[in-house]
Amino acid sequence: MVAGGGLAPRMLYRAATYSASAMEPTYSRGDLLLFRKGPAEVRRGDVVLVTMGPMDGGEDPGGPVVERAVAVGGDTIAYTPGASRLTLGGQPLEEPYVKDGEPTVGSPGPFSVTVPQGHVFLLGDNRGNSADSRYRLRTTPGGTVPVGQVLGVALSEKETVRTGFLFGSLIIVGLLALLASAVTGALWLVARRRRPPAVQGPVWGATAMEPAGPPHP
Template identity: 45%
Template sequence: MGKQVRVPGRGLGVASVVLLVLGAVLTCVGALGGYFFMPTKVVYSDNMKPTHLRGDSRVFNLLVTKVDRGDVVLFDASVWGERGMFVERVVAVGGDRIEYWPGVRTLILNGKPLDEPYVLGADAVAGSFAAFSVVVPEGRLFLLGDNRGNSADSRYRFAETEGGTVPLSAVKGAVIEKGHPLVVGLRSTMFVGIAVLSLGAVSGIASLRRRRAAAAAAPVAYAWQVPPQGH
């Protein structure tokens, strides 16, 4: 059995392939998860002031599967006969009763005053021009802006939808903090993937150079085996 010939640069070549595949996977996972499904969008309205100011950048989780009271959501405003995506806060969910009575300085949720420390000027009923009492249907949401005096929200949409509510199917995402471990982890994964791809490329180049160097040196090393011309 003959002696196995060692191929110069083979180890680097194998390492290069492994690193390139791993880097591609990490980059795709990080880019899709951290940027495509958790994009950064600019707030274009004053309706969520002071929590989210016009011009602020916010990350939205488009993979959100559950929406709770207090969440700030991105939704398709076509359900209200509007164009584009709106941002509002979930105040009541399916099965809740949300009420407003003139003279009362808070909204009433399920028979109790609703504590809303996030509203502008601590005025939770600003812009509420008429009494209402809405039982939110299952699978729907009652949405309000934090700037109650400047938000065309569920209070103004009774004519368009059931109690001014929005179906869960219209929700496309929810605000998630930029420093949330999921956002940081996925976005960091993309940069790690890019670094691994770069290392794989460097390994591949080094492997190729070694093979070329070995091929160039081969005729010199074995020149004595070639018989002289004319003999």
């Protein structure tokens, strides 16, 4: 589960504090994650923020979760009881990110799923404590999730640093612009107060003094 944050511009990115254990050791409780919103595609190996829906038993996770896309449209992902690894397209799947090096622990039974186009098959890195696609094999097509339910793709550490630097730079530029505007306004007020009052000429009218005429004889 994740808790939303407001540390990044909402139009492009979503920040969230991780509060579960399904993605250990990659992420731990309290880690701040940054997701790119509205991905056009999800690649194999991407960590995603996703709404998965209820499990086979009807239990609903209750909100967005963080999982890893281990297979995408057209892939066949499979598990045979007793095997030490999953297979992808018939070949053993290398998963160095899995906790304790146990990619098959927690699997409720065998499966072989060919992922439909536009879907992803999701697993947690902590396979022994992740309510992922393995527990939705009967609820959705092979436990897969439509890409449209993916709320964001997690940025890598390098991308997070680069994005944070960019946003920090934009904030500094904005603050400097505000400061410059404030200084300009203050100088204008000072200059206006020091401006000498305008000198007005004589007013001719009903109250003006008439010029003296010639003396009487």
